[in-house]
Amino acid sequence: MGWLRDNALAVWLGVLLVSGILLTVVLGYVGLVVTTALGGGAGAVGVLSGLALPYLPIVAVLVVATVISGLGFSWSLLRRLSIPRSERLQSAAERVEREYPAIDGLGLSETVAPPEPSTEDALDDLKRRYVAGEIDEPTFERKLDRLVANESVDDVRAAREREAVLDERSSERSS
Known part of the structure; x- marks a missing residue:
């Protein structure tokens, strides 16, 4: 777990790049197939419905992976930024963590605690x-x-x- 925490920024960036590239490739392929079919005189509804079954789950999974990895990358980047540290910020963060238990797992009070x-x-x-x-x-x-x-x-x-x-x-x- 220590290695993953230390390299979280790079891992999230890697997952974001891979899922983003795959999503671009799949959507590009679907766009190429639709354009080719429409140029050949086929109906748009028939082409899109024929592509929806095999490609819609793939696109959905890739969109979810891209969004989650984008959020993870953003969170890891924010954690690495120079955040002011003081006892006042620590006590405010502890109050917020007590008030909202879901935030407690983020370790906000430890992040802003003075060294x-x-x-x-x-x-x-x-x-x-x-x-x-x-x-x-x-x-x-x-x-x-x-x-x-x-x-x-x-x-x-x-x-x-x-x-x-x-x-x-x-x-x-x-x-």
Whole structure:
């Protein structure tokens, strides 16, 4: 599922191009047959009714595939755009998701949530404040120790969560 999510834009574009080209080819063929039949003196109703049975389901499937892949491509493209991120947008999106449960599956609140500051960002900020003289050396050392301790706690927590997921998957497979 991860590969598909990462490459959704390319997959939707591929399906859109293939279904669009096939739809164009089928409609072009039908148009050519109708034009040829009308040029030969056949009735339009008879020609169209003769083509409707074999080609109408094909055209319907291709139209549906083209529309769905066009919507999927548009949605994937919109998700990749630079979307502003803030806590206010996140809380508004969470309210909308609570109000309309159908929207909850789209992950809108996670998309607009501000990124979590990384340990490296916090360390860079701490160094900048120390060099600028905003904090003294004991404060710098204390905050640095706390930052390093938090990083190791996060690593242990992440390892535990990974192990729990792996154990859960192995128990599902053995069942």
